Amino acid sequence: MSQDVVVIRDLVKTFGGGRNLFGRQASEVHAVRGISLDLKRGETLGIVGESGSGKSTLARMLVGLERPTAGTMQIDGRPWSELAAQGSRAFGRKIQYVFQDPVASLNPRKTIGDILDVPLRLLCGYDRATRTRRKRELVDAVQMPLDTLDRFPHEFSGGQAQRIAIARALAAEARILVLDEPVSALDVSVQAQVLLLLQQLRDDLGLSYLFISHDLAVVESISDRVAVMYLGEVVETGQAAELFAAPKHEYTRALIASAPRLDHSETA
Numbered sequence: 001m002s003q004d005v006v007v008i009r010d011l012v013k014t015f016g017g018g019r020n021l022f023g024r025q026a027s028e029v030h031a032v033r034g035i036s037l038d039l040k041r042g043e044t045l046g047i048v049g050e051s052g053s054g055k056s057t058l059a060r061m062l063v064g065l066e067r068p069t070a071g072t073m074q075i076d077g078r079p080w081s082e083l084a085a086q087g088s089r090a091f092g093r094k095i096q097y098v099f100q101d102p103v104a105s106l107n108p109r110k111t112i113g114d115i116l117d118v119p120l121r122l123l124c125g126y127d128r129a130t131r132t133r134r135k136r137e138l139v140d141a142v143q144m145p146l147d148t149l150d151r152f153p154h155e156f157s158g159g160q161a162q163r164i165a166i167a168r169a170l171a172a173e174a175r176i177l178v179l180d181e182p183v184s185a186l187d188v189s190v191q192a193q194v195l196l197l198l199q200q201l202r203d204d205l206g207l208s209y210l211f212i213s214h215d216l217a218v219v220e221s222i223s224d225r226v227a228v229m230y231l232g233e234v235v236e237t238g239q240a241a242e243l244f245a246a247p248k249h250e251y252t253r254a255l256i257a258s259a260p261r262l263d264h265s266e267t268a
């Protein structure tokens, strides 16, 4: 069996380009311009690039929220087109999306128990007893107390809410997580705790992560490999430590030079 859980080939996404109200050709936005990438089982692939480089568009296509203009993707051994033909739930069992703003991503009117119930019921079809057991396991897996299940999203800090969002992403036993700026909204000390939890979960459950961030220090700390995106293209990929220590592409060098928190200078 292939070690690659995500295979992306020549992926393109173009927005717009149709005729406008006056019959004129509207301008096209080339958000993703022919990307090829692989994500291996158990690996964290960091995706970096400035705002507008196409990171979120890539992520949204992977999880089935956006349809590619051209190219192919395979998710956990299944062609993207096959999952798309089955509807959005087919993606949910294979690949899950964790958003930047954890509190906003949780329904404020539902308890955490009810929020976790949704994927267990709709994606897995579990009976009530199994759902109850799984919900306990899930809050435990993200190191939250059991009474979390009876509380509402607003009762939690940003870091706790992100743990809950991660628990929800794990509910349907998808083994691939697309993490889109998952710690960017959190204080630095909380970021470190959530990153540690993500690493533990990855190792314990054999997860694979596509980890998107504009924060190079965060990406370097968690990623095995890194892909650098610029204007819709991947301009450089490499092992995280090597790529940050000796960037090959001009854009990667500029990105590192403009990042205040990443210090690769020699200490005397």
Ligand SMILES: Nc1ncnc2c1ncn2[C@@H]1O[C@H](COP(=O)(O)OP(=O)(O)OP(=O)(O)O)[C@@H](O)[C@H]1O
Binding pocket: 015, 016, 029, 030, 031, 049, 050, 051, 052, 053, 054, 055, 056, 057, 058, 214
């Ligand atoms: N639905 C859409 N319709 C039209 N253009 C879009 C749409 N979504 C994204 N774009 C454009 O595609 C390009 C890539 O955007 P994308 O959000 O993927 O970049 P990003 O690297 O994730 O940036 P950010 O870090 O700001 O989210 C941008 O020029 C953006 O304006």
